[in-house]
Amino acid sequence: MHIAATLRRKLEQSFAPSRLDVTDESARHAGHGAHAGKETHFALVVVSDAFTGKSRVERHRMVHSVLAEELVVGGVHALALTALTPQEDRAA
Structure with a gap:
């Protein structure tokens, strides 16, 4: 299974x-912890009531x-993470 999945x-x-x-x-970070064809750098936006x-x-x-x-x-x-509540996401 791919890392993103x-x-x-x-x-x-x-x-x-x-x-x-x-x-x-990952492709944007070649040479900085990223290896060709590997999934190493992600940006995540998670919107959940849990927050x-x-x-x-x-x-x-x-x-x-x-x-x-992982x-x-x-x-x-590396992860660039944005974690919001649904109310915060609607306000953005």
């Missing part, structure tokens, strides 16, 4: 997001906890 599956199972964008930005009442740091910790395996041994070098 694994990230998507885990985030969907854990947060039931109303919006989930998983963007592989209601949580600080930005708490939200990031929640996502990092769910994706711990971040530690799975080859993901």
Whole structure:
């Protein structure tokens, strides 16, 4: 399974997001932890009720906890993460 698909599956199972964008930005980072043809750098937008009442740091910790395996041994070098509640997403 591709890393992007694994990230998507885990985030969907854990947060039931109303919006989930998983963007592989690895090609933009060639030579900086990215290897040709490998998925190493991602931009994530996760919009979920699970983030209601949580600080930005708490939200990031929640996502990092769910994706711990990919971040530690799975080859993901970097995440650009936006974690919002549905209300915050509508206001943007």
